[in-house]
Amino acid sequence: MRNFEFFEPTTIEDASALLTKYNGKAKLLAGGTDLIIEMKARTATPEYVISLEKIPELADITYDEESGLRIGALTKLRTLEKDSIIRERYTALAEGAGEVGGVQIRHLATIGGNISHGSPAADTAAPLLVLGAQVRIASADGERTVPIELFFLGPGQTVLETGEIVTAFECPPRSANEGSQYIKQKIREVMDLAFVGVASSAKSDNGTVSEVKIGLAAVAPTPLRATDAEAMINGNSLTPELLEQAAAAASAQSSPISDLRCSAEHRREMVGVLTRRTLQAAAALAQG
Amino acid sequence: MKKHPVSLTVNTDTYDLLIEPRKTLLATLRDTIGLTGTKEGCSTGDCGACTVIVDGKAVTSCMMLGVSANGKEITTVEGLASRDQLHPIQQAFIDKGGYQCGFCTPGFIVASKAYLDENPNATEAEIRHALGNNICRCTGYTKIIEAVMSAAEAMRNA
Amino acid sequence: MSEYAVLGKRVPRVDALEKVTGAAQYGGDVHLPGMLHGKFVRSKHPHAKILNIDTSEAEKLPGVRAIITQDDVESGRRVFASDKVLYLGEPIAAVAATDPDIAEEAADLIQIDYEVLPAVQDVMEAIQPDAPRLHSDDTKDGPARRAISTVLRKLERDNSQDHSAEIAELNAQLETIEGEVYYNISAETHSASGDVEQGFAESDLVVEDTYVIPRVHQTYMEPHVSVADVESTGKVTVWASTQGPFAIRSGIAGTLGIPLNQINVIPTTMGGGFGGRFGVVLTHVPAVLLSQKTGRPVKIQMTREEEFTDGRPAPGCVIKLKTGVKNDGTILAREGLAFWDSGSISGASIGSTIRLRGVYKFPHLKVDAYGVYTNKSGTAAYRAPGTPQVAFAGESQLDEIARKLNLDPVEFRLKNMRVTGDPVPAGPKEPKVGYKETLQAVADAVDWKNRTKGPNQGWGVAIGDWTNGCGPGGMFVSIHEDGSARIFHGSIDITGTDTALAQIVAEILTLPYEDVTISRGDTDSAPYATGSGGSVVTFTMGNTAKLAAEDTQRRLLELASERLNTEVESLELKDGRVSTIVGDPPKSIGFGELAAYSLSTTGGPIVGKGSFARKPSTPALAAQIAKVEIDPETGRIKVLKMASSQDVGFAINPMAVEGQIEGGTVQGYAWATMEEMQYDKKGNVNPGFVDYRVPTSADLPTVESVIVEVEAPDGPFGAKGVGEPPITPTLATMANAVTDAVGIRITELPMKPEKVVAALHGNGK
Numbered sequence A: 001m002r003n004f005e006f007f008e009p010t011t012i013e014d015a016s017a018l019l020t021k022y023n024g025k026a027k028l029l030a031g032g033t034d035l036i037i038e039m040k041a042r043t044a045t046p047e048y049v050i051s052l053e054k055i056p057e058l059a060d061i062t063y064d065e066e067s068g069l070r071i072g073a074l075t076k077l078r079t080l081e082k083d084s085i086i087r088e089r090y091t092a093l094a095e096g097a098g099e100v101g102g103v104q105i106r107h108l109a110t111i112g113g114n115i116s117h118g119s120p121a122a123d124t125a126a127p128l129l130v131l132g133a134q135v136r137i138a139s140a141d142g143e144r145t146v147p148i149e150l151f152f153l154g155p156g157q158t159v160l161e162t163g164e165i166v167t168a169f170e171c172p173p174r175s176a177n178e179g180s181q182y183i184k185q186k187i188r189e190v191m192d193l194a195f196v197g198v199a200s201s202a203k204s205d206n207g208t209v210s211e212v213k214i215g216l217a218a219v220a221p222t223p224l225r226a227t228d229a230e231a232m233i234n235g236n237s238l239t240p241e242l243l244e245q246a247a248a249a250a251s252a253q254s255s256p257i258s259d260l261r262c263s264a265e266h267r268r269e270m271v272g273v274l275t276r277r278t279l280q281a282a283a284a285l286a287q288g
Numbered sequence B: 001m002k003k004h005p006v007s008l009t010v011n012t013d014t015y016d017l018l019i020e021p022r023k024t025l026l027a028t029l030r031d032t033i034g035l036t037g038t039k040e041g042c043s044t045g046d047c048g049a050c051t052v053i054v055d056g057k058a059v060t061s062c063m064m065l066g067v068s069a070n071g072k073e074i075t076t077v078e079g080l081a082s083r084d085q086l087h088p089i090q091q092a093f094i095d096k097g098g099y100q101c102g103f104c105t106p107g108f109i110v111a112s113k114a115y116l117d118e119n120p121n122a123t124e125a126e127i128r129h130a131l132g133n134n135i136c137r138c139t140g141y142t143k144i145i146e147a148v149m150s151a152a153e154a155m156r157n158a
Numbered sequence C: 001m002s003e004y005a006v007l008g009k010r011v012p013r014v015d016a017l018e019k020v021t022g023a024a025q026y027g028g029d030v031h032l033p034g035m036l037h038g039k040f041v042r043s044k045h046p047h048a049k050i051l052n053i054d055t056s057e058a059e060k061l062p063g064v065r066a067i068i069t070q071d072d073v074e075s076g077r078r079v080f081a082s083d084k085v086l087y088l089g090e091p092i093a094a095v096a097a098t099d100p101d102i103a104e105e106a107a108d109l110i111q112i113d114y115e116v117l118p119a120v121q122d123v124m125e126a127i128q129p130d131a132p133r134l135h136s137d138d139t140k141d142g143p144a145r146r147a148i149s150t151v152l153r154k155l156e157r158d159n160s161q162d163h164s165a166e167i168a169e170l171n172a173q174l175e176t177i178e179g180e181v182y183y184n185i186s187a188e189t190h191s192a193s194g195d196v197e198q199g200f201a202e203s204d205l206v207v208e209d210t211y212v213i214p215r216v217h218q219t220y221m222e223p224h225v226s227v228a229d230v231e232s233t234g235k236v237t238v239w240a241s242t243q244g245p246f247a248i249r250s251g252i253a254g255t256l257g258i259p260l261n262q263i264n265v266i267p268t269t270m271g272g273g274f275g276g277r278f279g280v281v282l283t284h285v286p287a288v289l290l291s292q293k294t295g296r297p298v299k300i301q302m303t304r305e306e307e308f309t310d311g312r313p314a315p316g317c318v319i320k321l322k323t324g325v326k327n328d329g330t331i332l333a334r335e336g337l338a339f340w341d342s343g344s345i346s347g348a349s350i351g352s353t354i355r356l357r358g359v360y361k362f363p364h365l366k367v368d369a370y371g372v373y374t375n376k377s378g379t380a381a382y383r384a385p386g387t388p389q390v391a392f393a394g395e396s397q398l399d400e401i402a403r404k405l406n407l408d409p410v411e412f413r414l415k416n417m418r419v420t421g422d423p424v425p426a427g428p429k430e431p432k433v434g435y436k437e438t439l440q441a442v443a444d445a446v447d448w449k450n451r452t453k454g455p456n457q458g459w460g461v462a463i464g465d466w467t468n469g470c471g472p473g474g475m476f477v478s479i480h481e482d483g484s485a486r487i488f489h490g491s492i493d494i495t496g497t498d499t500a501l502a503q504i505v506a507e508i509l510t511l512p513y514e515d516v517t518i519s520r521g522d523t524d525s526a527p528y529a530t531g532s533g534g535s536v537v538t539f540t541m542g543n544t545a546k547l548a549a550e551d552t553q554r555r556l557l558e559l560a561s562e563r564l565n566t567e568v569e570s571l572e573l574k575d576g577r578v579s580t581i582v583g584d585p586p587k588s589i590g591f592g593e594l595a596a597y598s599l600s601t602t603g604g605p606i607v608g609k610g611s612f613a614r615k616p617s618t619p620a621l622a623a624q625i626a627k628v629e630i631d632p633e634t635g636r637i638k639v640l641k642m643a644s645s646q647d648v649g650f651a652i653n654p655m656a657v658e659g660q661i662e663g664g665t666v667q668g669y670a671w672a673t674m675e676e677m678q679y680d681k682k683g684n685v686n687p688g689f690v691d692y693r694v695p696t697s698a699d700l701p702t703v704e705s706v707i708v709e710v711e712a713p714d715g716p717f718g719a720k721g722v723g724e725p726p727i728t729p730t731l732a733t734m735a736n737a738v739t740d741a742v743g744i745r746i747t748e749l750p751m752k753p754e755k756v757v758a759a760l761h762g763n764g765k
Ligand SMILES: Cc1cc2nc3c(=O)[nH]c(=O)nc-3n(C[C@H](O)[C@H](O)[C@H](O)COP(=O)(O)OP(=O)(O)OC[C@H]3O[C@@H](n4cnc5c(N)ncnc54)[C@H](O)[C@@H]3O)c2cc1C
Pocket: A027, A028, A029, A030, A031, A032, A033, A034, A035, A036, A037, A052, A073, A074, A077, A099, A100, A101, A102, A105, A108, A109, A110, A111, A112, A113, A114, A115, A116, A117, A121, A122, A123, A124, A160, A164, A165, A166, A167, A191, A192, A193, A194, B044, B045, B046, B063
């Protein structure tokens, strides 16, 4: 690893000011499980590293029936995975968080880091997409909110500008007749990066489903919603035929590449399989 | 480059150190403090050989900076046994044959301790899943899992 | 085996305490005052000429103490690439600095100019005439050309009569054989018995297939490391985590031209080896060179990434296999042609290709094998080197035959297995073997006859054989004045062999296990011991321990006979004393008293010596049965049950034996389902645990081990080598189970989900 100067600011303003001051030469450090890997490989050689750990307001999870869920960016994935409200109402997110690495990694890794890193394969991305998350972003100049759909620009690229820090993720409240699930295609049971990740969320309305959202990971330059498939299903009952059509539509909307992990064809096929499975599971959870 | 003062507690002893920010907690424990029981098998967070407990949570110490451990309490494999008694998990690894080359063993024992503290009634499936951040290449895991299961029982009955 | 007091018992290992408390000292734990840290500069291309090496920037970095290249190797032996690099990651230079991060920074600053050459990564491409060539003098005839050429050479040499017509005819035939000159060949081996053409002609069914097995890494958990300290006198001390300290000593001596008595190799505790930790040049030689140059101790520790790019993994191979059988399931003939991917250095496990004969009768057998150079790192042994690969081919094909003939795969194998005294195809007669017993044992363990399965579930069975190696070893056993005993030797304990040695000595000397301690010397102090690979240790050092203990016993008896005024013949060892066998009144004296007596008289310390070279070893079989479930949509394979039996001759410590069976089986499972070093034109593309997957505890159920004991006539107390056999069947076990579950036959490993799904769609390989 190259040497660097280390800072531990205690406010968002100070952290943002440091980022701006060392424009381009500084990196934020959350759990470090992406950044330290890159620094060891010398694919990242920041001269200044700014730890977010000492900023207290970044770490809370709050929920109320009115305003919904707020997850501080520094929340550990292990905390998310075990949180009872998230498990019950935002199931896909608990599952996505629980799919990252292993227990020791999840004790370090944060949700803010998972998303800010900009990996199309990030395991919390598809869940946040289907749970309607808004990304709260702060800088010395103020705050802004970006829907998660618009946050990712390409592999490793996000809308974050110099001096900006992700502070929290906010999801609308969810009722008992909504369900969600995340499944990832992998080889090993744990400690595998997603070949494909699919999350679905649905609300149950007297035999039909509504507010259907499908999120796809690792099958395009950014995580994305399978909007065509969603539109087909909304307001209908989930017949096997409709599920097949939706799965095919989700596959068609993905644009995967072939790489050392697997071929584009396999990824596209898995999008279909996992779309069908997660939709069924989400709908089943929604019916209670 | 500026070295940072870091004060941390390792297995009840407090150390006041001056370290380069680029040194990981693993390097700090092994090279600066001289506690070499914690092992380096990959340095990328994948193998769990470097597992230590930081403020009650098992982490891969190769994935954490030494400066980030400032003010924290750390338990390593050297801190588990008392003068005259092994930790029940250590004893179970001996009784059940839960190690061969032993390189993964400190990481497995420390990860198991943290996990059983959190979930004393863990099932075999839960243990197999929770120890997934640790790789053992020698044992095929059968005897490791037997050891952790039997230690859990011993700890419940203690 | 209740006749023994200590042998055959599940005693805790002698190194138990240090292993569970973190006290054990591995190579990386050695820290010397003033120690420097070494790092390599490695090739960025798989095949390129080196035009220039510029170290000037690196030299300026504060903390850098030395930079070495091939120019610093006075002996001229290849330690670094100097003219041409042959694989991505090949070392070109090494740096020593006061801190590992500084050494890494300096290595990054060294500028290498290359002329990039075309590279070849695939064995079947490498043998083609238009393939890039790694070395000169590398062409060989394929089997058909070779058959003709052999006759040609004979005729040409025979001056007794005129063969010119036949010679012309044969030369014309040679012309017609296309694609049979192979390029990039590093080695070849050929064996045959009977007449395969006749065998196939007599067969009712002939099955032919090509099997592709990937290169995999041993993935011992401790990466290569060494610490070298060269004194001003030139004396070299190396702390090495290795399977063979004496091999490392002679390797360093040979590479650098240093006399053996100027090199001391101190073996540290070793974090796994599996055959991959005999290498001399990877870290030991460069560390010595850097220490010679700086006059300071130097540590070189490879990273996991370096392990993948510059380790010496197990070779992948392509095997073309043909087997002929009668309709009643009698196997008649087998012909195999294998191409082993040697990487850039000759040395792949090609000799194991003959194990395509398995433990079956095969009246007709022909096996041809070639090692092939490719632009990859060289290869080394990995647990039963070469055998898992050939057993995958052989046992998959037998399974296909059993399916085609509608035969029970266990019965079919049992029917064709060799038994004691049967001729081994292209080999000698079988000694005392227990092949059938071993397969039957695992079948019984899972109640094979009554097996059931649900949808997408299947059962697979396969076997693999291995004969442990053997080598020289020496050992001392001393008796202390309190009657306890100590063993001193120089062989490396990987699998719990020290424990087995202590058990053997305790048994013979009638001491409690706790009263026998064991220590290991370095190469300066300990008697020579063969390297710990090839399952040799229990066999070799076990026999050595037996000799040393018997020598000690003899000395104790002599001394006791003096002290008790009794004939040696009427004395025996019992409970740590020497006593009269019968006698009125009974007489008896403790070992401690005898040791003290011997010290104070002319005898001196009681030291028994064992020196052993070799004895015939006996083949051992491993047999496995797996039950799997396939998710036909995602292609994921789940193991529901895994049972593994093995003939170990005699289980000196059943707990250690089970550990070997369980560990080897899981390594085989991993090779079958997930492990694969992947290469593209630029070289290895998965040099880390993210994309080189090894299984975790979450992937597997409990492995049920079944110990079979068919005594080895020359093994210590009947024991055979245990470490290697359990990995041999699993590749085929898993493939056969997948076939039974969903009807597809995968011949190209690993069976990643994508491959399973593709096969289910009918595009399988
Ligand atoms: C062994 C291992 C296994 C892994 N397995 C998985 C897996 O299965 N699935 C998966 O999705 N990921 C996996 N990862 C990747 C990683 O753990 C996650 O992406 C993790 O959530 C990153 O969070 P972090 O807090 O550690 O981020 P860091 O490494 O601290 O930061 C990551 C990046 O985000 C930036 N950043 C961090 N926080 C903020 C913020 N609040 N605002 C703006 N920028 C910020 C940093 O500057 C950095 O560039 C694995 C990593 C390892 C080492």
